[in-house]
Amino acid sequence: MAKVKICGLANCNDALNATNLGADFVGFHFIKESSRKVSEKLAFDVISKLPPFVTPVAVFCNEDEKALVSVIKKLNIKNVQFNGSETLEYCKTVKDSQNVKIFKFSKVNSNEDMLQVESYKDVVDYLVLDVAYKDGEQTKFNYDIVLKIQGFKIPVFISGDIVAEDIKGFLDKTSPYGFEANESVERLPKRKDYDKMSSFIKAAHGLRI
Numbered sequence: 659m660a661k662v663k664i665c666g667l668a669n670c671n672d673a674l675n676a677t678n679l680g681a682d683f684v685g686f687h688f689i690k691e692s693s694r695k696v697s698e699k700l701a702f703d704v705i706s707k708l709p710p711f712v713t714p715v716a717v718f719c720n721e722d723e724k725a726l727v728s729v730i731k732k733l734n735i736k737n738v739q740f741n742g743s744e745t746l747e748y749c750k751t752v753k754d755s756q757n758v759k760i761f762k763f764s765k766v767n768s769n770e771d772m773l774q775v776e777s778y779k780d781v782v783d784y785l786v787l788d789v790a791y792k793d794g795e796q797t798k799f800n801y802d803i804v805l806k807i808q809g810f811k812i813p814v815f816i817s818g819d820i821v822a823e824d825i826k827g828f829l830d831k832t833s834p835y836g837f838e839a840n841e842s843v844e845r846l847p848k849r850k851d852y853d854k855m856s857s858f859i860k861a862a863h864g865l866r867i
Contacts, residue, residue, distance in 0.1 A: 660829070660862045661836030663786075663815060664855060665717060665739075666694035668848035670704045675852055677712045680859045682836070684708065685715040685739060688729055692719075693847045694840075698732050705733060715739050715761060723752065730756050739763060739786065750781045759783040763817065766803050767791050779810040786838055788818035799824070801831040808832065822857035822867050829864070837862045 664676040665685030673684050686701045687694045696704075705714045716735045718726055720742035730738065739761035740749060753760050763786040764775050775785060787807065789800040797819070808814055813835035816828055821842045828834060839858050845851040857867040 659864055660825075660834055661815070662859050662862045663715065663836060663838040664840075664843065664850070664858075665715075665838055666692070666840040666844075666848075667704070667850070668694050668696050668700070670707055672850040673704045673708065676850065676855055676859075677708060679852075679856050680863060681712060681855075683713045683715055683737070685717050685838075685840075687717045688721065688726075689717060689719040689741065698729055702733055705735070713737055717741060720744065723748070726752065727756060730758060737761065746777055746781055749778065753781065753783075761786050761815070763788070766807070767800055772803055772806060775807060776810055779812045782812070784813045784815060784835070785810075786815045786817045789816065790818040790820070799827065801828070804828070804832045804834065808834070822854070822861040825858070825861040 661682040663683035663685055664681045666687055667673045667684050676684055686696050689695055708714060714735055715737040716729055716733060717739040737759045741763040749760050749762060760782040761784040762778050762782040765788045766772055766775055767789065789803050790797050791800060815836045815838045816834045817838040819842050825837060843850055843854040843858050860867045
């Protein structure tokens with residue numbers, strides 16, 4: 659049974675619904691350019707209502723270290739995701755100085771991308787991989803890259819614009835640690851769709867959708 663991370667949450671109702679449906683991780687954007695960016699106050703209020711078995715994750719992209727540390731301390735959060743071009747040294751500094759676990763997002767579709775990801779495997783705690791690519795009008799996924807990166811012996815989340823119906827292909831061909839959903843389970847920006855979240859989580863958990 660794969661883990662599930664629902665990301666881009668922007669209100670308490672969606673976060674609690676995701677948790678009640680079986681999500682293991684919930685992500686909150688502190689990315690300036692993101693339409694799903696939340697305030698520290700809102701995130702604190704939501705996180706304070708979450709049960710202890712779900713893990714909140716603060717998501718950043720090329721954030722100034724001082725601002726990032728401020729959010730970590732105010733929220734007392736223990737898991738951080740980097741979605742930008744954060745260097746290996748930056749990840750290590752934040753991890754060691756703030757005693758947090760690090761998720762590193764990467765778009766991976768070539769051996770060159772894979773080698774870059776490999777350099778992070780001994781520093782970060784999780785890899786979040788977007789392995790989707792366009793073949794004409796159709797979206798396909800690079801399963802071979804996932805298999806190779808699983809050889810790094812680090813937990814891998816599959817991300818990108820995947821929907822519940824895509825998950826079976828990954829589970830048949832690979833064995834990722836988990837799946838991350840954001841836009842694919844939305845009804846509107848900052849509003850998740852209950853049924854889409856339910857189907858996504860059921861599929862990841864190997865249940866009928």
